[in-house]
Each structure stands twice: as C-alpha cells, then as structure tokens.
Amino acid sequence: MPVIFRLLPAVLFACLSLTAQGEQLRIVTEPWAPYVYEENGHMRGLDYETTVIIFQRLGIDVQWQFLPWKRCLAMLEQGNADGALDIFQSHERDNLLLYPSEPLSQVEFVMFYANARPHPFQTLDDLWGLTIGTSPGYLYSAEFRESRLFTREPAPSHEANFGKLARGRIDLLITDRRVGQHAIKMLGLENQISQAPKVISSQQQFLAVRRGAGMDLLIQRFGAELKRFKQTAAYAALSEKYAGASAKKTLSMPLEQTVEQQESSAR
Incomplete structure (x- = not known):
C-alpha cells in the first residue's frame, strides 16, 4: 500500500x-x-x-x-x-x-552597512573593533557569538537596528537578505544603507x-x-x-559558519 x-x-x-x-x-x-x-x-x-x-x-x-x-x-x-x-x-x-x-x-545571512561608513571584510578578523547589530532572541554560531574581536549589540526590532546603523550607532548589521532589503525599503533608507556583496551562510x-x-x-x-x-x-x-529586490546574485562565503539562528530559545 x-x-x-x-x-x-x-x-x-x-x-x-x-x-x-x-x-x-x-x-x-x-x-x-x-x-x-x-x-x-x-x-x-x-x-x-x-x-x-x-x-x-x-x-x-x-x-x-x-x-x-x-x-x-x-x-x-x-x-x-x-x-x-x-x-x-x-x-x-x-x-x-x-x-x-x-x-x-531558505534564508541567506548577510551584513548591511551605511553607505557613508562602509566596512569591507572577508573574515571575522576584519571585524576587529567594530560594533555589530544583532537581533534579540537569536542564536549565532559559537565563533561569532564568542569572538572578542568585536562587540555584539542587540536591538528590540529590525527597524531599530537599521535606524542605529543609519545614525552610526553600530558599524554593521547581520540579518537575512530578504528581511534586510524589505526593512530598508519600508524605512526609506535605500540611499543610505547597502548590503555587503557576499552571502555569509544560509539556513x-x-x-x-x-x-x-x-x-x-x-x-x-x-x-x-x-x-x-x-x-x-x-x-x-x-x-x-515577494522576491522584491533580491534578483541580484551574491557570492557564497564561508565566514566561520556565522549562521544567524534564533536561540534554542529561537528561530
């Protein structure tokens, strides 16, 4: 049967x-x-x-x-x-x-930066001294979560995170590509914030x-x-x-398995 x-x-x-x-x-x-x-x-x-x-x-x-x-x-x-x-x-x-x-x-995790303050990077070492915006309740990989090279700073919402990035209160922001692009459009920040060109990881x-x-x-x-x-x-x-502005292809990049995931308490 x-x-x-x-x-x-x-x-x-x-x-x-x-x-x-x-x-x-x-x-x-x-x-x-x-x-x-x-x-x-x-x-x-x-x-x-x-x-x-x-x-x-x-x-x-x-x-x-x-x-x-x-x-x-x-x-x-x-x-x-x-x-x-x-x-x-x-x-x-x-x-x-x-x-x-x-x-x-399938989500793709990338970094976003303020156009006025770009921070090119290839590895976690390149993030030395920076402040990275994160999301509350999310679990990141051990390498990203435990690194002492940079500071992780959570915000109560994606909108708050992008606002902090635009105002220079954080240096970079890590989130899903589609989520980030949607937030930028809704907040009218298309001319102020851009996505780093490489995909960090997917889930x-x-x-x-x-x-x-x-x-x-x-x-x-x-x-x-x-x-x-x-x-x-x-x-x-x-x-x-719902594809939005996601048509551009990005390059895959193994960045210390920096996967954005919500804590076991999480997405």
Missing part, C-alpha cells in the same frame, strides 16, 4: 480530533517580513500565505498569533501553542518539535509542530503537500510576488 494511503487515516484522525474539540491549530510566529508580517490589519508574506494554502488543502483551521520570538518559543514549551512558523531546525528542540521533510524557504526555515498524538503523521502530510505545491504556477507567482 502506498505510504500516502497509510498516512491518511492518522491525518484524518488528527483533524477530526481538533474539530471535535472545537479547537484550531494554534500557530505562533514573529513578524519576519517578507516571510510573514502584518500590513493594514492583514497577515501577509511568502511563508505565511504558503502555509495557509497548505492547511486549507488539508482541511485544518488555524489560529495565528504574532508575538516576540522568545515568547513564541516559551508558548511552545509550555504547551500553549501547537506550532511555530519560520523556525530553524535545531537538535536542541528535537524532543519538543516535529519538522516536515520540506522547508518553507532553511520550517513550519514545526509540538509532538503529540497524530502530529507526526500530520507534519508528514504537510511536507508532502508543500512539496507538491512548490511545483505549481501558483507557488511560482507567490514567490515572485
């Missing part, structure tokens, strides 16, 4: 269980434009809209909630949320969360759910449906919609 038919009864059971209890699947996330964000009172974004379509195809009703990322993870740990959108896979969370085989998207992000009865098979079904959807013209159009 094909695997898909063996999965259907368990997936149906999970869906019926939620319906019978009058419950929705509770998914939490942090605004992470252009992957997921709120605009004029409506949730939008490449990964959000993709996830909505997949759950509609599975016949599952979802309740969404925006929270600071640390709060999202605390709700998962306390059992107050069923899943999280746009989370990185981490071995530290294997006992808590289940991930589908198919990622929602896949997922829709993950808490372990529980029927959830392992549900997430398998989600992954299979997501993989099929990615082959459609509808997904191609959705991806193009």
Whole structure:
C-alpha cells in the first residue's frame, strides 16, 4: 500500500480530533517580513500565505498569533501553542518539535552597512573593533557569538537596528537578505544603507509542530503537500510576488559558519 494511503487515516484522525474539540491549530510566529508580517490589519508574506494554502488543502483551521520570538518559543514549551512558523531546525528542540521533510524557504545571512561608513571584510578578523547589530532572541554560531574581536549589540526590532546603523550607532548589521532589503525599503533608507556583496551562510526555515498524538503523521502530510505545491504556477507567482529586490546574485562565503539562528530559545 502506498505510504500516502497509510498516512491518511492518522491525518484524518488528527483533524477530526481538533474539530471535535472545537479547537484550531494554534500557530505562533514573529513578524519576519517578507516571510510573514502584518500590513493594514492583514497577515501577509511568502511563508505565511504558503502555509495557509497548505492547511486549507488539508482541511485544518488555524489560529495565528504574532508575538516576540522568545515568547513564541516559551508558548511552545509550555504547551500553549501547537506550532511555530519560520523556525530553524535545531537538535536542541528535537524532543519538543516535529519538522516536515520540506522547508518553507531558505534564508541567506548577510551584513548591511551605511553607505557613508562602509566596512569591507572577508573574515571575522576584519571585524576587529567594530560594533555589530544583532537581533534579540537569536542564536549565532559559537565563533561569532564568542569572538572578542568585536562587540555584539542587540536591538528590540529590525527597524531599530537599521535606524542605529543609519545614525552610526553600530558599524554593521547581520540579518537575512530578504528581511534586510524589505526593512530598508519600508524605512526609506535605500540611499543610505547597502548590503555587503557576499552571502555569509544560509539556513532553511520550517513550519514545526509540538509532538503529540497524530502530529507526526500530520507534519508528514504537510511536507508532502508543500512539496507538491512548490511545483505549481501558483507557488511560482507567490514567490515572485515577494522576491522584491533580491534578483541580484551574491557570492557564497564561508565566514566561520556565522549562521544567524534564533536561540534554542529561537528561530
């Protein structure tokens, strides 16, 4: 019997269980434009809209909630949320969360700099004496996190980080390429801030759910449906919609595995 038919009864059971209890699947996330964000009172974004379509195809009703990322993870740990959108896979969370085989998207981590104060670099050594803007609740690689060559300075939001960069309060800022480009556009900083030309590292992000009865098979079904959807013209159009200014190709660069990830408490 094909695997898909063996999965259907368990997936149906999970869906019926939620319906019978009058419950929705509770998914939490942090605004992470252009992957997921709120605009004029409506949730939008490449990964959000993709996830909505997949759950509609599975016949599952979802309740969404925006929270600071640390709060999202605390709700998962306390059992107050069923899943999280746009989370990185981490071995530290294997006992808590289940991930589908198919990622929602791939993020690329780069540095941004103020045009008036460029800081060319090739390795971590080139960052000596600088102050690097980081995001609260994020976990960076041990090399980046523990280095004494430079100072890491968090800000309460991406917008605050880019404001500090524009005003010269930090020297560089590390974040995802699409997230950074979206923030620059929204803040009207296109003529003041630029992206360093090389990709530092990349990471896949997922829709993950808490372990529980029927959830392992549900997430398998989600992954299979997501993989099929990615082959459609509808997904191609959705991806193009949020491609923005990301058409320029950048060069890969192994910079001491400086991967931006949210702490195990994190994305």
